[in-house]
Amino acid sequence: MTEYQLLVQRYDPEHDSKPQRQHYTVPGDHTTSVLDALLYVQHQLDPTLGLRWSCRMAICGSCGVMVNGIPKLGCKTFLRDYHTDIIIEPLAHFAVEKDLIVDMTQFLAHLSAIKPYLMNDYSGTAVHKQTPAQLAKYQQFSNCINCGLCYSACPQFGLNPEFLGPAAITLAQRYNLDSRDNGKAARMPQLNSKNGAWGCTFVGFCSDVCPKQLDPAAAVNQTKVESAKDFIISMFKP
Amino acid sequence: MNSPKRSDEPIWWALFSAGGVCFAVFLPGLILALGILWPLGLLNSSVLQYAQLLSLLQSGYGLTGLAFTGAVICLPLFHAAHRIHHGLHDLKCGYRKSSKLLCYGTAAALSMLALYLTFHLILAD
Numbered sequence: 001m002t003e004y005q006l007l008v009q010r011y012d013p014e015h016d017s018k019p020q021r022q023h024y025t026v027p028g029d030h031t032t033s034v035l036d037a038l039l040y041v042q043h044q045l046d047p048t049l050g051l052r053w054s055c056r057m058a059i060c061g062s063c064g065v066m067v068n069g070i071p072k073l074g075c076k077t078f079l080r081d082y083h084t085d086i087i088i089e090p091l092a093h094f095a096v097e098k099d100l101i102v103d104m105t106q107f108l109a110h111l112s113a114i115k116p117y118l119m120n121d122y123s124g125t126a127v128h129k130q131t132p133a134q135l136a137k138y139q140q141f142s143n144c145i146n147c148g149l150c151y152s153a154c155p156q157f158g159l160n161p162e163f164l165g166p167a168a169i170t171l172a173q174r175y176n177l178d179s180r181d182n183g184k185a186a187r188m189p190q191l192n193s194k195n196g197a198w199g200c201t202f203v204g205f206c207s208d209v210c211p212k213q214l215d216p217a218a219a220v221n222q223t224k225v226e227s228a229k230d231f232i233i234s235m236f237k238p
Numbered sequence: 239m240n241s242p243k244r245s246d247e248p249i250w251w252a253l254f255s256a257g258g259v260c261f262a263v264f265l266p267g268l269i270l271a272l273g274i275l276w277p278l279g280l281l282n283s284s285v286l287q288y289a290q291l292l293s294l295l296q297s298g299y300g301l302t303g304l305a306f307t308g309a310v311i312c313l314p315l316f317h318a319a320h321r322i323h324h325g326l327h328d329l330k331c332g333y334r335k336s337s338k339l340l341c342y343g344t345a346a347a348l349s350m351l352a353l354y355l356t357f358h359l360i361l362a363d
Binding site for chain 2 (some may be wrong): 195
């Protein structure tokens with residue numbers, strides 16, 4: 001067992017005037033994740049620590065935190081990789097509800113704004129078949145777990161919270177590329193706006209931090225090409 | 239949610255992309271030839287004689303000269319203007335009409351000047 005030093009940002013907006021860091025010493029071995037360490041703090045040292053978590057296996061996307069300034073999933077980040085104090089803060093660019101819990105309302109509003117569901121005229125119960133090639137077009141972008149790490153990584157979302165952001169644009173591209181979907185025309189107006197794909201300046205940090213390797217920056221740039229084509233087509237329409 | 243206004247960004251992004259390609263493809267060759275090989279005397283100096291260059295620019299009814307100016311001056315100017323415009327936004331003082339006008343306006347004005355001078359040169363004799 002090794003002892004690790006955690007500096008956790010604490011903040012209760014109803015009682016504290018400003019956030020402050022609290023120091024905890026946590027035992028751990030090579031299998032101890034940041035989430036394990038935070039749960040140790042909550043169970044053994046300080047039950048008032050607020051954090052969000054669920055699956056512990058990088059599927060639910062709830063335990064996103066900043067670890068030494070980088071957005072990470074707590075369950076997928078291990079203490080063994082850190083050799084100095086480990087600073088844990090709530091996800092950047094989101095409002096803090098308490099300690100490490102952030103308000104995801106705006107993120108969810110952006111996701112729903114791009115109509116993230118299949119839109120088509122099919123009725124009946126027949127299975128809608130897809131070839132492996134048709135599946136491959138969008139499959140990579142369909143693995144998003146809505147953890148919000150890419151929004152914490154995105155400086156443009158930090159500057160402008162109305163920017164739809166990496167996950168929402170990736171999700172739009174995921175449905176636009178799906179052969180079963182006819183909803184592209186309904187999604188394009190959102191993506192064509194200055195807060196759509198054009199709010200991105202291709203920093204690319206979203207793709208670096210994505211725990212599922214979706215490459216949202218690629219999806220956003222594909223969307224820019226789509227939006228540019230849409231722009232040209234619109235010039236020839238009455 | 240109402241449909242938001244369509245952004246005019248595709249125009250500037252297209253110019254930015256084209257400028258980026260020119261920056262990456264043509265300018266290194268130009269810098270190598272005119273900035274390094276020529277000063278070192280490694281380039282046959284007769285190639286860079288006025289008459290030689292002029293006939294090169296005039297070839298293809300002068301389109302070569304205009305294309306050259308477009309590729310090494312105009313499009314890279316728009317590329318740089320786009321970067322400055324978005325860089326100003328990152329510094330929290332951009333995305334205003336004024337910064338857009340200044341950045342793309344300067345690129346457009348200098349491009350027009352470059353094309354005018356090239357055109358003038360092509361018609362020289």
